[in-house]
Amino acid sequence: MAKARTYASAGVDIRKVKSMHESLAASFFSEIPDFVLPIKGHYAGLFKSGSQTLAIHCDGVGSKILVADWLGKYDTVGIDCVAMNVNDIICIGAKPLVLVDYIALAKEDALLVRQIMKGLQEGARQARCAIIGGETAILPDMIKGGKRPFDLAATCVGVVEKKPLTGEEMKPQDAVVGLESSGLHSNGYSLARRLLGKKWWGEMLAPTRIYVKPVLEMLEACQIHGLAHITGGAFSKLMRIGNFANVGFRLDRMPKTWGIMRELEEKVRDDYEFHRTFNAGIGMCVVCPMKQAGRVIRIAGKHGIKAWLIGKATDEQDVVLEKGGKKISLL
Secondary structure: OOOOOOOOOOOOOHHHHHHHHHHHHHHHOOOOOOOEEOOOOOOOEEEEEOOEEEEEEEEEOOOHHHHHHHHOOOOOHHHHHHHHHHHHHHHHOOEEEEEEEEEEEOOOOHHHHHHHHHHHHHHHHHHOOEEEEEEEEEOOOOOOOOOOOEEEEEEEEEEEOOOOOOOOOOOOOOEEEEEEOOOOOOOOHHHHHHHOOHHHHHHHOOOOOOOHHHHHHHHHHOOOOEEEEOOOOHHHHHHHHHOOOOOEEEEOOOOOOOHHHHHHHHHHOOHHHHHHHOOOOEEEEEEEOHHHHHHHHHHHHHOOOOEEEEEEEEOOOOEEEEEOOEEEEOO
């Protein structure tokens, strides 16, 4: 197989995906009922139920499932599934409450489902989120390829106990603190699978870090202006919150990559492509007043997570990586 070095050549064009999302969002928000809060383009949807404001999000694991199938190890991708939902839910300032899962199989496979559920249950434990139901579909004409083909997704609902964290309070000169990732998390695998050899398969399967506990503590103890989960599109994702405050971001203090990220950076050989596809070791960005950055970093450390001041908010609506004397727009 040819060694694709760009995400687009591996079959995922982020610009086209973004355009598609914008088109969908425009149709969704053309006519909405009164109980829905029009938080267009954020990490989760918001709606009112009685006196409560609830957040909802749906996501899956993606082609990381193929790595699980290569290794014949299926008991961790459930953690990824939970993580991809709860890490987005907390970006709107919501506490995850409940989750329902969806497993699509090529055929009946009770052992596989038990392994998948093991990961889902562990992810829910880490996120303090209850799994209250789900659906299993047998779709032999649709789910194909590999040894034990399946797909996995979930929907999560959380509660906003104060006011939604849209990002509108962000200001130029606010600090951007990066929280360490546990590896690739669940994004960029269409390219990573083409670039990395078998010796990296184990690290490719490392579960996505769940940031619920440290972030909820930060929201209680610190003045947090914005949160951005670094997933598909990598650091361009910062504009999901930047657009609410008409700010942008300058990333001029990114830590050096290590391990699997260093390997990918060397193989991609393009700063724009790497930082637009992979998380570069940063799985969550916390935006806060500069004087609060130290406290955010200490709370992360308390939960065993390294954190760094990686940049700041600016008055230019762009995400600019400064590296090696170059300024690179990631939009």
